[in-house]
Amino acid sequence: MHKQAEAREQVKNIAAKIQTDAEKRDYVHLHDYLLEKVSSEVRDIVRESLGISREAADHMVIEIAPPHVHGDLALNIFDAAKISGQSAVNLAAAISKALELKLPEHLEKIELAGPFVNLFLKRKLFYRESLTEAVRLGEKFGESNVNAGKLAWVEYSAPNIAKPIGVGHLRSTIIGQALVNIYHATGYGVLRHNYLGDWGTQFGKLIYAYQQWGDENKINQNPIAELKELYVRFHKEAETNPDMEDKACALSLRLEEGAPELLSLWQRFKDLSVANFKKTYQKLGVEFDLWLGESEFAGQGQDIAKECLDKKICQKDPDSGAVVCDLGGGIPTFLIQKQDGSTLYITRDLASIKFRVEAARPDVLLYIVGSEQELNFRQFLGLAEKLGYVQLGRAKHIGFGTILSEGKKMSTRGGTLIELEELIAQSIAKSKEIIKEKNPDLNSAQADEISRIVGVGAIIYNDLRQSRTKNISFNWKRMLDFESGSAAYLQYTYVRIRSILKRATSRPSGQATGFSYIFEKESEFNLTRKMVFFPQVVLKAQENNWPHLVATYLEELAQLFNTFYNEASIINTSDILLRESRLNLISAVAAIVKKGLGLLDIKVPDKM
Structure with missing residues (x-):
């Protein structure tokens, strides 16, 4: 185990590197984006004309007008009306009049429709x-x-x-990595922590199973699979032999007390596991800065319990001697130390959050853990805040639904857990079948690389395309659909655009100033109107911890591109200025699709 001083030094070095990288970053200022300029101008005019508070004005949001509404954009003022204590209809009328008297630079006219304010742009x-x-x-x-x-x-x-990384840990990995990328895109420095489950009573069970049935030849040949089988066998045998649970608990307590032979065995299991994990993470494109697990904080449980007692936040049960906590507020009473003096998961979590805050002073701590742990996090974070370890609201549990197999949750002890390695291999194989069918001229190396990108992307996107709180299952037909609703659809859209650009006899100039981009069709204007909302979508995804907002946006953008592509000529446009404009337009769309998929940790191939 790491000594605390060594762990602190490790975190200090990681945080210093993150800060150095941040100082070198060339940030894009949010207020420099066109949509932010338009929004700010509208808010300033309304605030100055009507005298409403800055808070109310800041809650006015510009959105794309729905198809049935006249106007290019719509001003959503419902939250602003609540804050200012006015009816939406009255506030909308006042805003409309104020904007008509002092029309913002980019607006052609304003139109009032009940509680809605519709904005017409100077489109060119x-x-x-x-x-x-x-x-x-x-x-x-x-x-x-x-x-x-x-x-x-x-x-x-x-x-x-x-244990092998099962599909049950897939969601935490995928959602966590996406949020890491999204937070970084909004300016955060991010410390990526893999908090290994490397301590607890389950290791007493595994050690017992190893001592009873362990086969060194099998472990040497396939260590993780054999350890998993031992764990599953323990639970099956314990159903008819309940004394095994007591023996496993005794081993767990001895391990926590530092029995050398048990610690040596535990360390061996851990080293074998981490080596296996890293191979899987490499396939997903996931990396971590820190690998400190629960075991680093196992020895601090009794000190945490004593502090809780000293501060009279928790009490010792007079009958059993266990330490219990009652936070009130509808949170059920819970244990933080057993009657035999052994620590619980929550005490290790408390020691860990205290360490994190003291070692790095993060502005926010995110715990990407399944929603079934919601009560545990209400207890843990509530107690951490009462102890003064972390400021109120700074630590957040980011929950998510489960992955179902035939409508049921998977588990290791029941032997129903699908291994992530198996899932990745299956997705790549299915992707390769489709890729070879669509493009039989690909050589073997090209087919392998494209299939890997598409197969891994399909798994990631299947998770991130919907709200993280929903349960998910695997539908290969939908996951690998090139027509809509999949990573393959977005990757294919990107590849199609790059193919068009390669076929063009002249490349888009990429001129950012001094070039009068023009458009002819409604579909190309709709495409640029959608594009300007991307920075807001990324920011909203970060603020709400909803990666699916990026996925939804990308699908809508791709649909608008395909509408434009099907009705407008690009390469064969005779008007040189219009052709140049369209080439730059689709090049910008490709860049956004690539960027958005990158935020979700999905790569794009060069061809498909």
Whole structure:
């Protein structure tokens, strides 16, 4: 185990590197984006004309007008009306009049429709400036400086050692990595922490199973699979032999007390596991800065319990001697130390959060853990705040639904857990079948590389395309659909655009200034209008911890591109200025698709 001083030094060095990298970053300022300029101008006029508070004005949000509404944009004022204590109808009328008297630079006219304020753009100006902006920023488009100088500590994946990474840990890994990328895009420095499940009573069970049935030849040949089988066998045998549970608990207590022969065995299990984990993470494109597990904090449980007692936050049960806590507020009473003096998961979590805050002083701590642990986190974070370990609201549990197999949750002890390695291999194989069918001229190396990108992307996107709180299952037909609703669809859209650009006899100039981009069709204006919202979508995804907002946006953008592609000529456009504008437009769309998929940790191939 790491000594605490060594662990602190390790975190200090990681945090210093993150800060150095942040100081070198070339941030895009949010207020420089065109949509932010338009929004700010509207808010300033309304605030000055009507005298409403800055808070109310800041809650006015510009959105794309629905298809049935006249106007290019719509001003959503419902939250502003609540804050200012006015009816939406009255506030909308006042806002409409104020904007008509002092029309913002990019607006042609204002139209009032009950509680709605519809905005009509000066389309030529808006198109030119929005495309200029996207071309100038390229793949940095969507980033911002909103959280520059802040540090986020993100705990995710956190598999249990001595088991293969199962699909059950897939969601934490995928959602966590996406949030790491999204937080970084809004300016945060991010510390990526894999908090290994490497301590607890389950290791007493595994050690007991190893001592009873362990086969060294099998362990040497396939260590993780054999350790998993031993763990599953323990639970099956314990159903008819309940004394095994007591014996496993005794081993667990001896391990916690530092029995050398048990610690040596535990360390062996851990080393074998981490080596296996890293191979799987490499396939997913996931990396971590820190691998400190629960075991680093196992020895501090009794000190935590004593502090809780000294501060009279917890009490010792007079009958059993166990330490219990009652936070009130509808949170059930819970244990923090057993009657035999052994620590619980929550005491290790308390020691860990105290360490994190003291070692790195993060501005926010995210715990990417399944929603079934919601009560545990209400107890843990509530107690951490009462103890003064972390400021109120600074640590957040980011929950998510489960992955179902035939409608049921998977488990290791029941032997129903699908291994992540198996799932990845299956997805790549299915992708290869489709890729070879669509493009039989690919050589073997090309087919392998494209299938890997598409197969891994399919798994990731299947998770991130919907709200993280929903349960998910695997539907290969939908996951690998090239027509809609999949990573393959977005990857194919990107590849199609790159193919068009390669076929063009002249490349898009990429000029960001001094070039009068023009458009002809409604579909190309709609495409640029959608593009300008990307920075807001990224920021909203970060603020709400909803990666699916990025996925939804990308699908809508791709649909708009395909509408434009099906009705407009690009390469064969006779008007040179229009052709140049369209080539730059689709190049900007490709950059956004690549950037957005990158935020979700999905790569794009060169061809498909």
